[in-house]
Amino acid sequence: MAEKYQTREERRKQLSNQQKGKKQSKNIFKRILLILVGLGVAGMLVGVAAFAFMVKDAPKLDEKLLKDPISSQLYDLDKKPITEIGSEKRDYVNYEDIPKNVEEAILATEDVRFYKHHGIDFKRLGGAVIANITRGFGAEGASTITQQVVKNSFLTPEKTLSRKAQEAWLAFQLERKYSKEQIFEMYVNKVWLDSGGHGIATGAKVYFGKELDELTLPETALLAGMPQSPANYNPFKHPDRAEKRRNIVLSLMHQHGFITKDEMEKAKAVDVTSTLVPEEHRQNGDIPYDAFIGHVVKEIKEKYPDIDPFSDGLKIYTTLDTSAQEYVEKILNSDEIVKYPDEKLQAGITLLDTTTGQIRALGGGRNQTGDFGFNYATDAKRQPGSTIKPILDYGPAIEHLKWGTYYTLEDKPYTYSTGDKINNWDNKHMGVMSIRTALALSRNIPALQAFQAVGGEKAKQFAINLGIPLKEIHESYSIGGFGGKDKGVSSLEMAGAYSAFGNNGYYTKPYSVIEIVLRDGTKLDMKPETKVVMQDYTAFMITDMLKDVVRSGTGKKANVPGLHLAGKTGTTNYSDEDKKKFNIPRGAVPDAWFVGYTTNYTAAIWTGYDKKYENFLVGDDQKIAQKLFKNIMENVSEGKEKSDFKVPNSVEKVKIEKGTTKLASEFTPENLIVTEYAVKGHAPTEVSEKYHKLPAPIGLHANFEADKNEIVLTWDYDNENSEGIEFEVYASKDNGAEELLTVIPDKTIRLKAENGGTYSFKVIAVRDDLRSDPATTTLRVTAPSDVIEDEDDGQNEGVPDQDNEQDQDEDNIPGNNNGNQGGNGNGNSNGNGQPGQGGNTGGGNQGGNNGNRP
Structure with a gap:
């Protein structure tokens, strides 16, 4: 019984404990629930308070602002107003006049x-x-x-x-x-469509020359897709991008049931360019400096995609030099300064501040129509030709291999690593030359050798650091033959790259906007970061070599007297296949460039044709880029300080024997010594042994034969060194100008004498580029048949000057003549020091060349 009792008691206690546990669990759950509810309420209150705080400064609805975009004000470099953009183009359309297919295209795309x-x-x-x-x-x-x-x-x-x-x-x-x-009407009339202005109705007229209700399905889809990125989807500038975007809109319309699959496919098959207004019929623009301002808009949209310069009421402070811009537009659109072969030839021009990277002017093309059309300075991507050589070849070689400007390469028959042949522009080879000469003369083969020496990947990275956005790298790039994913470069990109050479190795991506001020006063800094992209020795040595391009190389027509100027020419070529296929004349090229800089300005000029297989640059037309550069640089540099590029401490001058990488010796001929630059600590130490000084002639002797009125000049020479030796004979009379009489292998010469006077003679031994010290002597003839005085100046090696101890008065001619002069009769002419006997004239019957006058 006790066990049963204990068991029941235990069961009762257990039941009681379980009931208490359930109550406690319920209480905890209630507490947690209450806490969560409290937190939720608190969170909602906080959220409402935060929302209220954030919207308390929200602007009030303004019907005028809802319907009318606010134009933006642009300012030049000096903060003077240029123009307003945003309020010029807009055709308003009421909701009831919006075609159904336009509404459906917008709804499918946006909302x-x-x-x-x-x-x-x-x-x-x-x-x-x-x-x-x-x-x-x-x-x-x-x-x-x-x-x-x-x-x-x-x-x-x-x-x-x-x-x-x-x-x-x-x-x-x-x-x-x-x-x-009403809201949909506001949207349709407010959207910005780049060249198409504000509103769908305006875009229909600008791009297609139609009213809104005349648009076809593919045209409607194109306009509906543009507001997301108007500059990128502008069909005038980027038809490929516009077509891809249009097709996305068509797919969305089909997806949401607005069009059938068949309608979608037919619309996608339409070529965008076939629907556009022909270029010659596009609206004329009325915005000043539109090439520059168009780039301003593009630059803002790239950095701040949500900002609309045409409707956001901005203050835009630009880098524009209006004087430079006006000159660039003048030189492009008239024959007043530079003569053009025809109206079709196009040009793209970029002018930068070398130090800051700020764009001072843009030449977007010749005879442009419409606002913000295709910009040949920023949008055209063409092969750079030889202007790429400092960027992909010699710059990287100096940077990574520390080559001096004297470093030699051999211009010889050569091939790419693939075995394909590479040629120079003239199909000739010039042998061993310094990289300075190779760059100045634009030789292709040394450029490829430099590229191969430094390696493609290092060359590619060097170019990317300079703002050349290479996706691939091939050996053909070394001479400007881009291909594959890299279609070419723009004038803007080339100017930016070259400005780094002129700015001691500092690169700033070219920019046109300094600052934007929003409507609420917020300031947005648009200046890009300046980066060190190369050593200062690389920048300086490339610059110094590029000076030779305009002084004595391929870019002489671009030179501006009085300016310290560096630059590079560049032309591209047609393939042999294209020459045959399109009947292209010999010597014609599709592109011609010149890129150059001073310490103040950098300019990149491209010239060529849109249809390069129908039109081409021939003859002097290939120099137009140089002429444009010369005139522009001359114009903008007027009144500016024309300082030279400073030599950095990392560079030292070296005297090099021409055609070698060795230091010139003391015997290297002066005309074979060149002053070059080396990276400090990497200058050559080996001295050339190619040249040594030749022995000088000895026993130089002059006699006058009165009966023949001739002077006989004789000398001797060391027979051990006489092979291949010739002698330069110089003469002057009465301290007059010295004249080279002749170069002969003999050691004697006869010269006709004039009446009286003092004759000075000099003989130098020469062989190839080697020279000796001069041997000299003088001879005085007082009258046609009187006394001759022959004096050795002591420089005849091996022959002592044995004058009498007592000097003779110049007027006391008869008497003791010195031993270097043979006297009449018994006088010796071999320098034995014996005085001649009697003697008004020196004796001797040596043969010589008659008829030469000193």
């Missing part, structure tokens, strides 16, 4: 649930929130058409929580105040 939400699409927002959490804030947008209208009308473009909150709040208010149709 297919537009008529179902109240300003904010929470379903779309959920997906965007997840994307922003997983990929970072701003990774994906969820803006509705309503929000875009609000953003473009009232708000700054930065992606912040505060701005997003204000955007949502104003979108909600906008939906309460206006109908969906």
Whole structure:
């Protein structure tokens, strides 16, 4: 019984404990629930408070701002107003006049649930929130058409929580105040379409020459797709990109049931360019300096995609030099300064400040029509030809291999690593030469050798650091033969790269905008970072070598007297196959460049034709780029300090024997000694042994034969060194100008004498480029048949000057003549020191060359 009792008692206690545990669990759950509810309420209150705080400064809805974009003001380098952009082009269209297919294209692209939400699409927002959490804030947008209208009308473009909150709040208010149709009308008339101005109706006229209701399906889809990135999808400038974007819109229209699959496919098959207004019929522009201002807009959109310079009411401070820009436009659009072969030839010009990288002027092309058309300075990508050699060949070799400007390469028959032959422009070879000469004369084979020596990857990286965006690297690039993924370079890119050479190795990406001021006063700094991209010795030595290009090389027509100028020419070639296929004349080229700089300015000029297989540069037309450079640089440099490039401490001068990498010796002929530059600590130490000084002639002797009125000049020479020796004979009379009489292998010469006077003679031994010290003597003839005085100056090696101890008065001619002069009769002419007897004239019957006068 006791066991049963204990068991029941235990069971009762256990049951009691279980009931207490359940109550405690319920209490804990209630507490947690209450805490969570409290936190939720608190969070909501905090969220509401935060939202209220963020929207408290939101602007009020303004109907005028909703319908009219706010133009932006542009200022030049001196902060003087240039022009306004944004209010010039806009054809307004009412909602009831918007064609159904236009509305459907926009809805499919921008906001297919537009008529179902109240300003904010929470379903779309959920997906965007997840994307922003997983990929970072701003990774994906969820803006509705309503929000875009609000953003473009009232708000700054930065992606912040505060701005997003204000955007949502104003979108909600906008939906309460206006109908969906009114909001859609606002959007259609506000969107920016680059060259097409503001609004879909304006874009229809500009791009297709049509009214809005005349647009075809592919034309409608193209316009609907442009607002996301107007500059990139401009069909005038980028038809390929525009077509891809149009096809995406067509796919979205089919996906959302607005068009059939067949309609989609037919529309995609239409070539974009076939639908556009022909170039010759495009609207004339009315914006000044549009090549420059168009790049300003592009630069802003690249850095701040959400900013619209045409509707955001900005103050844009640019780098423009209006005087330089006007001159560039004048030289491009008239024959007043440079003569052009025809109206079709095009040119792209970039003018930079060498030190800052600021764009001072852009020449977007010749005879351009319409605002913000194709810009040949920034948009054209052409092969650079030999202008690439400092960037891919000699610059990297100096940077990484520390070559001096004297370093030699051999211009000889040569091949690429593939075995394919490489030629120079003249199909000739010039032998061993310094890299200075090779660059000045634009030899291709030494350039390839330099590229191979430093290696393709290092060359590629060097170019990328200079703003040349190479995707690949091949040996053909070394002479400007780009291909594959690299179609070419722009004038803007080449100017930026060369400016680094002129700026001691510092590179700043060329830029046109210094600062933007938003409507709320926020300032956005647009200046890019300046980077060190090469050693100062590389920059200086490339610069010094490029000076020779304009002084004595291929770029002489670009030289400006009085300017310290460096630069490089470049032309490209047609393949043999293309020459035959298109019947291209001999010597014609598709592109001609000149890129150069001073300490103040850098300019890159490209010239060529759009249809390079129909038109080509021939003869002097290939020099137009140099002529443009010369005139522009001369114009902008007027009144500016014309300082030279400074030699950095990392560089030293060296005297090199021409054609070698060795130091000149004391015997190297002067005309074979060149002053070059070396990286300090890497100058050559080996002295050339090629040359040594030749022995001088000995026993130089002059006699006058009165009966023949001739002077006989004789000398001797060391027979051990006489092979191949010739003698330069110089003479002068009465301290007059010295004259080279002849170069002979003999050791005697006869010369006709004139009446009286003192004759000075000099004889130098020469062989190839070797020379000796001179042997000299003088001879005085007082009258046609009187006394002759022959004096050795003591420089005849091996023959002592044995004058009498007592000097003779110049007027006392008869008497004791010195031993170097043979006297009449018994006088010796071999320098034995015996005085001649009697003697008004020196004796001797040596043969010589008659008829030469001193």
